[in-house]
Amino acid sequence: MTGTQEISIQLGGLRRRELRRLFAISVTVHLVLIAVFGFSPKSRISVPRGVIAVELVSAPAAARSAAPAAVAKPAPPKPKKVVLPAEPTTPKMQPKVVEKPPPVQPTAAPETEYEDVLARLRAESGEDAPPTEIAKAAPTAIGSPGSPDGVAISPEVAAWLKRAKIHVRKNWVVPPGFRTQVLEARVEVDLDASGKVRGNPRLSRRSGNPWYDEGVIRAIQKSSPLPPPPEAGKWNFVFMPEDSY
């Protein structure tokens, strides 16, 4: 019991000392914060606040959800009965009208009719053996998890965003099949002042399709150097097919 109390007292002493130290740290941190935010002559982004870009939006998720899509609107059934022709279009193919529907009584067919016919056909046609492959290489997936988005944009930055978009788009190949899918990848790219890509672009949000993601990284690599950015450093690129329905 006594031992416990002693330990508590010691802990209390330690806490008081620690608190004093933490208070000192806290004061220092606040001073540093004031220095960084309050007295810095220029923030890291030389963007006047409160300016909104007109054309480009830095919230791609919203842009995607707003993508136009023709939506089927339920309409009341047409009162007029349209007679649907049977599958075949020739008169001979019209369904036969009978007084009473004959009961469907499937007669047992030989088990092997389909296989027999097929086997004979294949034997007659003598189809070639398919080519054999001896070595394979598969593309590899690249990437890592995602990050959130930003906000207001100055005209200078907006102009660069547009130039960068046009530049990268020219180098981005979207296979035909990907254009009809909702695929979105986000890449963090480190650009130097001249627009050159430093190091490897990092996938911060994968699309779920590794080939699409690889194509996105490829587009960035091909695009280097990009138009010189307003400021060197890390910039995010969001890729999405325009035609995704």
Place this chain on the structure above:
Amino acid sequence: MRAARLVAAAVITVAVTATDIFAAERPAVVVTSGKEQKFSVALQKFAGGPDAEAYREGLAAALEFSNLFRLIDRKAFLGQTTTQTLATRARIECMEWSTIGAEFFVEGALRVEGGQFVAEFGVWDLVGCERKLRRRYRQLSSADAIILAKRMADDIVEVLTGIRGVTSTELTFVSKRGGNSEIFVMDADGGNQRAATANRSINNFPSWSPSGDAIIYTSYRVENRPKLFISTRGRGKPGRILSKLSDMPQYRAVFHPDGRELAVVMTPSESTEIYRVNLNGKNLRRLTQNRSIDISPSWSPDGRRLAFVSDRSGSPQIYLMDADGSNARRLTFDGDYNTNPAWSPDGRWIAYQGRVGGQFDIWLIDPEGSVNLPLVSHPRNDESPCWSPDSRKIAFSSTRRGSADIYLIDSSGDDLRRLTRSPGDDTSPSWGPYPR
């Protein structure tokens, strides 16, 4: 001293956090896809053999068919126009190829070895200067070398997009070029068109088996009544199946994705109904149970549902039902005549022909019915869509040039191609599976 270290750590933490805050505030460059961007490819003439040039042309055509590549003119090459020996990582001159705008470099060698034609090739990614692919194919030397070139192109597409290309697949269709409606087969690029039937009767609604072994179709060749037959790629004598099923007319059949069953359209009475039946004619089940006309079944890729056409609401519309006939629900509500649904192999879309303003166009609708849009529109009629096995292309028949011909279009609505140019109508295309 310890306190000083803590202060230093705190300062660093604050600085890093501040950087992150500003980095996060930077707006993102939103890149949407432009039209018609393609991979630029430098394709060498393969080493070996007098047929190397023809082989290169076949491979070039197959690559271009994918709508994914642009081939760089050989006159622009700084390096060799013909492969000497296949490159290695140590020897490849990526700069030599990337300087002329190439993103990929394709090289290869051909030879005949022990009665076999051997084609070996490599694909280099010039952006990262690394080999993407190196494969060797063999086939009998008597076979057409272009088959291998197409297979190569399809595999290159797969490496770059994750889904194999379809150049080496085939389509079947109905042609009246000889005066009668006969079943024809052609390569996916429209080449090698040949008749699969020549019975001078009426043959219609060809559809592939999932394995590609057989084409099932309806023919009036026996007693002038519609019955089901199978054929194989235009070779061999067609054979009748389900011959003892019943006396009902059999208008159309499509294979279940597992290849063991069929959905068959038959007429038990005054109505036309959809049935399921095993290939041997056993286990017949009627799926639609009403007095309206129910036709044009198309299986979902998992085989659990069927899209079909019914006029139960008063006009022909696309419906979906479970594979046992339950849970039928109407899918299309726009237009007064929607028919010929085709479920895409990836399950995302159902293509169909819909009539708007007196003309049939090809439309796409998702299985939930939330998105419905025209894929291709023309004052003349576009009909009977079917999907390529990679779900990237749609074949359909169109009368836009007078008589009906078979056309292809990407599922994005780009790259319209005409495949047939015969004097008679070419209709009812069905796209075969990947070759084995």
